[in-house]
Amino acid sequence: MTYSATCLLGVEGLLAQELRDMGCEDVHAENGRVLFSGGWDILARANICSRFAERVGIQMGDFQAKSFEELFQGVKALPWEELISREDAFPVSGSSLNSQLHSVPDCQAIIKKAVVERLKKSYRQDWFTEDGPAHRIRFRIMKDQVSVVLDTSGAGLHKRGYRPASNAAPIKxxxxxxxxxxxxxxxxxxxxxxxxxxxxxxxxxxxxxxxxAPGIGRRFQAEVWEQTPAxxxxxxxxxxxxxxxxxxxxxxxxxxxxxxxxxxxxxxxxxxxxxxxxxxxxxxxxxxxxxxxxxxxxxxxxxxxxxxxxxxxxxxxxxxxxxxxxxxxxxxxxxxxxxxxxxxxxxxxxxxxxxxxxxxxxxxxxxxx
Structure with a gap:
């Protein structure tokens, strides 16, 4: 599978080398994120061991969209049924920067509708209870280029678990x-x-x-997915x-x-x-x-x-x-x-x-x- 690890701007090179050292393959750094590939073991390893990543997600797709129809069709074409079961929850959140599709709430609604339509066809059902484990869909639209991932981390990876409280102005x-x-x-x-x-x-x-390992004492969202190997x-x-x-x-x-x-x-x-x-x-x-x-x-x-x-x-x-x-x-x-x-x-x-x-x-x- 292909994964996407987001990071603070300026940290991409450190994160890319860290992932290579972990045994990740096809490591490629971009602005604010690093793409890489591997099995479920690599996904778990990146979450538990990365010191520089903000989140790790499964990369579902990248495509260009300048209209809501292009966004809808691009999302609908992705294989959501491979990772989202009939009962799973799949909330949507994201951001848009320097793009024609600048309304984040509208993009959220379109992406949600596209995923529902894909799952309707795959599972042959019209209604989804969404009372199972959360599979949060995160999107980023930058200069009309859409990136869609399934978040596997849950709480941001900067939350190691040792700092429940802090003084004013802490460093991340x-x-x-x-x-x-x-x-x-x-x-x-x-x-x-x-x-x-x-x-x-x-x-x-x-x-x-x-x-x-910075994440050795915390839990991650993908741990409760039924798709994750035991x-x-x-x-x-x-x-x-x-x-x-x-x-x-x-x-x-x-x-x-x-x-x-x-x-x-x-x-x-x-x-x-x-x-x-x-x-x-x-x-x-x-x-x-x-x-x-x-x-x-x-x-x-x-x-x-x-x-x-x-x-x-x-x-x-x-x-x-x-x-x-x-x-x-x-x-x-x-x-x-x-x-x-x-x-x-x-x-x-x-x-x-x-x-x-x-x-x-x-x-x-x-x-x-």
């Missing part, structure tokens, strides 16, 4: 994992986040360093657990000026099953007491928690603190286009990413000269 788990990966974190590294908030960067770093999800969970490495020597330390944030970090780390140290400390007291260190942080900025001037003062401060040192690297994500001037040095590398709907840059410093 999938983006945090991407920042850690871009920092080339070693499994025996010493990792720091001096603005730890609810601990997301620390926890994602710890699970990555120890190869703990035992496939259990086997993939066992496979993921067998690949964990708990004795890597990795350590993670976080600081925050908010005592409640520090306590939240500790609680979330405990739920995630990883060892993380967190304490109340101002960024001005940050010290590089170890020989090696990897710092990744999401400092507060004007659009999130404070006024712009205070945020800029923080950038100047960390520029004085995060000085080049052999064995140390620093990564900072921010939307402030003046960050490098305020920090005091040009980044050795930077990458455009999105934190929610906010366009950001990830600035990396690792050179000593």
């Amino acid at each position: 788990e999938t983006l945090a994992a991407a920042l850690v990966k871009l920092s080339r974190l070693r499994s025996d590294a010493t990792f720091y986040d001096p603005f730890c908030g609810s601990g997301t960067l620390l926890i994602e770093a710890a699970t990555m360093a120890q190869n703990i 035992g496939v999800w259990e086997r993939e969970r066992d496979r993921a657990k067998s690949m964990e490495r708990r004795d890597t020597g990795f350590t993670a330390t976080g600081y925050d000026i908010d005592p409640e944030a520090v306590e939240l970090t500790r609680e979330n780390a405990k739920r995630a099953g990883v060892n993380v140290t967190a304490r109340v400390q101002d960024i001005k007291d940050f010290e590089r007491s170890t020989e090696y260190g990897c710092v990744v942080c999401n400092p507060p900025y004007g659009q999130r928690l404070m006024d712009q001037k205070t945020a800029q003062d923080i950038y100047r401060q960390i520029g004085r603190i995060f000085m080049p040192k052999r064995g140390w690297s620093y990564g900072v994500i921010t939307p402030d286009e003046d960050f490098e001037d305020l920090f005091g040095r040009r980044a050795d590398k930077r990458r455009k990413l999105y934190n929610g709907m906010i366009r950001c840059q990830f600035y990396q410093y690792y050179k000593t000269t």
